[in-house]
Every structure is written in structure tokens, then in C-alpha cells.
Amino acid sequence: xxxxxxxxxxxxxxxxxxxxxxxxxxxxxxxxxxxxxxxxxxxxxxxxxxxxxxxxxxxxxxxxxxxxxxxxxxxxxxxxxxxxxxxxxxxxxxxxxxxxxxxxxxxxxxxxxxxxxxxxxxxxxxxxxxxxxxxxxxxxxxxxxxxxxxxxxxxxxxxxxxxxxxxxxxxxxxxxxxxxxxxxxxxxxxxxxxxxxxxxxxxxxxxxxxxxxxxxxxxxxxxxxxxxxxxxxxxxxxxxxxxxxxxxxxxxxxxxxxxxxxxxxxxxxxxxxxxxxxx
Ligand code: NAD
Numbered sequence: 001x002x003x004x005x006x007x008x009x010x011x012x013x014x015x016x017x018x019x020x021x022x023x024x025x026x027x028x029x030x031x032x033x034x035x036x037x038x039x040x041x042x043x044x045x046x047x048x049x050x051x052x053x054x055x056x057x058x059x060x061x062x063x064x065x066x067x068x069x070x071x072x073x074x075x076x077x078x079x080x081x082x083x084x085x086x087x088x089x090x091x092x093x094x095x096x097x098x099x100x101x102x103x104x105x106x107x108x109x110x111x112x113x114x115x116x117x118x119x120x121x122x123x124x125x126x127x128x129x130x131x132x133x134x135x136x137x138x139x140x141x142x143x144x145x146x147x148x149x150x151x152x153x154x155x156x157x158x159x160x161x162x163x164x165x166x167x168x169x170x171x172x173x174x175x176x177x178x179x180x181x182x183x184x185x186x187x188x189x190x191x192x193x194x195x196x197x198x199x200x201x202x203x204x205x206x207x208x209x210x211x212x213x214x215x216x217x218x219x220x221x222x223x224x225x226x227x228x229x230x231x232x233x234x235x236x237x238x239x240x241x242x243x244x245x246x247x248x249x250x251x252x253x254x255x256x257x258x259x260x261x262x263x264x265x266x267x268x269x270x271x272x273x274x275x276x277x278x279x
Contacts, residue, residue: 002251003151005226007260010150011143011267015059018267018274022060025277032277033062034092034118035084039077039103040070045096052094055266061273064090074103078111085113091276092118094269115279118272121168129175136272141173143264144205144226145180153224153253156181159200163187163214163241164207169228173205194218206241215246222252228261 022032034056038049049065056063066080077099084093093116095108114124120136128135148155160182164170170186177184187197198204198218206214207228219225229241240257248254255261 002225002248003253004248005147005151005224005253005255005260007143007147007255007263010147011263013150014146014264014267015055015270018270019059021274022277025274026060030277031062031089032060032092032273033064033090034094034273035064035066035090036094036096037066037068037077037080038096039068039072039099041067042098045098049096051266052269055270056273059270059274061270061277070100072100072103074107077103077108081108081111085111085116090116091279092116092273094119116276118269118276120172120272126167126172129172129179132179136275137176137268138168138172139268139272140169140207140228140261140265141176142268142271143261144173144228145176146268147226147255147261147264148203148224151253153203155203158182158202159185160203160205161185161187161198161201162205162207163191163194163198164205164209164228166207169207173207173228177203177205208241210241211239212243213241215243216250219247219250221250224253225251225255226261227255227257230257230262 036049036052038045053063084090093112099105109121112122114122117125117136120138125135129137160177162170162174165186165188174184174186185197187194195218199220201223203224205226211231225242225247227240227242231239233239238258
């Protein structure tokens with residue numbers, strides 16, 4: 001039986017710590033402010049943006065909502081970002097992705113000032129992470145590190161295998177585990193003998209985007225398994241990239257879906273906002 005790493009409890013701890021910091025900042029006359037821009041009304045984006053607003057309210061961060069129409073041009077969006085970059089009362093800027101197809105996502109990410117890049121997607125933030133400089137870190141992988149640390153799971157010297165090499169999860173995850181002195185292997189769709197590589201892992205982080213792909217045959221007994229995936233199965237129930245029922249009996253620790261990595265992403269976004277507010 002594995003220890004179940006409870007992302008709901010850990011994310012609540014983090015949010016409560018942030019709430020105290022924000023209250024302290026208020027006594028010093030500083031109000032932390034996040035601007036969230038949503039272009040169009042994709043239903044999934046509306047849910048994510050709503051959750052971010054709720055988290056801001058809970059912690060005491062002021063949130064500015066820019067809900068702008070689907071037809072907004074790239075220039076108009078860049079104009080809003082430019083205005084927010086120059087506004088000293090705004091500490092974090094987040095553009096909910098994906099943006100409509102007529103807008104170049106890369107241009108938008110690059111336009112956000114690195115000092116307000118609370119998503120950690122700007123090339124300057126990614127570069128800072130890779131050379132060990134201060135900068136904002138992508139929220140989901142940062143959340144995974146917090147889950148491990150706050151569950152007293154040692155990273156230093158451990159075999160860490162990350163499946164997935166996306167810019168927002170796999171790559172920053174690997175850099176963060178390396179920063180924590182793990183011995184890191186990155187696997188992807190072209191990896192040969194995926195099972196054999198995964199079986200080396202003391203810590204296995206799964207961010208593939210394929211429902212329940214990783215079963216017990218990929219996992220070393222006693223390993224820590226972190227499931228980043230989010231999907232709905234045939235019956236509409238949420239599930240991850242890991243087949244929980246198969247892996248849980250042999251893992252040492254495991255994150256469930258829902259209630260594992262998911263709640264950490266917003267908590268770490270809030271953490272980045274508070275850091276931005278303290279700069
Ligand atoms: P992505 O599709 O950008 O990347 C998937 C990666 O998996 C790719 O690098 C690919 O090389 C690798 N891959 C695909 N098939 C593979 C295979 N058969 N064997 C080995 N590697 C394979 O996905 P992403 O944005 O990194 O997200 C991964 C998962 O995490 C998705 O399910 C996504 O919904 C979820 N996600 C969750 C959160 C959260 O807050 N919990 C945040 C972001 C993403």
C-alpha cells in the first residue's frame with residue numbers, strides 16, 4: 001500500500017502560508033495584484049480562469065480580469081500587455097492559453113515582462129531556470145517539487161525519471177529535479193525501452209497525456225509515482241496518465257487524480273504572484 005500524497009492538503013497549506021504573507025504585505029501598504037487575460041470564451045479556459053480568481057480571493061490577492069472577445073487582434077492584445085507591463089500596481093500578468101489561432105502564442109508569451117511572468121513561460125524565465133538564476137518557474141512542475149518536499153521524499157542522489165518533454169511540464173520538471181540534485185533521465189515518445197528506463201526510477205514523474213498508460217509493469221517496487229496527467233475516462237470519471245489501481249499496491253508513494261498534482265498548479269501560481277508582489 002502506497003502513501004497517498006494529498007495535493008489538496010498540501011496546496012491548502014501553501015495557500016494559507018501565502019494568505020499570511022499577503023496580509024503582512026497589506027500592513028506595509030502593498031497590495032499584490034494579478035491581471036488575468038482571457039481571449040474568447042473557451043469553456044475549459046473559463047473554468048481555469050474562474051479557479052484562479054477564486055484562489056486570488058482566498059489569499060487576498062487583487063485580481064484584474066480582462067475577458068476580451070475572440071476577435072481581438074494580436075496588436076490589441078499586445079497593447080493590453082504593454083499597458084500592464086508599465087503599470088506598477090500590477091505584479092503578475094497571465095494570458096490564459098490557448099489563445100485563438102489568429103494570435104501568435106509565442107509573441108504573446110515573449111511580450112510579458114519577465115518580472116511579471118508568473119506562469120514562468122517567458123524564454124528569460126526558462127533560461128534562468130536552466131542556468132540556476134532567479135526567475136519564475138512553471139507552476140505545475142514547481143508544484144511537484146513541493147509535493148515531494150512536503151512529503152519528506154528525498155530528491156538528492158535519487159534516480160528521477162520524467163516521462164514527457166513539453167515546455168510547460170516535462171522540461172522544467174527535469175531542470176527542477178536536477179536543481180534538487182536528482183539524477184535525471186527524460187523520456188519521450190521516441191524513447192526505446194521505456195519500461196526498462198522507468199523501472200530504474202526512485203521518483204517517476206509522468207506527464208505524457210495518455211490516460212492510464214503507466215501500469216505496475218513500469219514501476220520499481222517502493223518508487224514514488226507522480227501523475228501529472230488529467231483526463232476523463234470512458235465513464236466520465238477523472239483519471240491520470242497512471243493506472244492508479246495497478247500501480248498503487250507496489251509504489252511507495254503516489255499522487256491520486258484528482259487531488260494530487262492538479263491543486264498544486266494554482267497554489268504555485270499564487271506563490272509566484274506573491275513573490276512578484278514582494279519584488
Ligand atoms: P504534451 O502533449 O505537450 O507532452 C506530452 C509529452 O509526452 C511529449 O513530450 C511526448 O514526447 C511524450 N509522450 C507522448 N507519448 C509518449 C509515449 N507513448 N511514450 C513516452 N512519451 C510519450 O503534454 P503536457 O502539456 O506536458 O501535459 C501532459 C499531461 O499533463 C496532460 O495529460 C495534461 O492534461 C496534464 N497537465 C496537467 C496539469 C496540472 O495542472 N495537473 C498541467 C499541465 C498539464
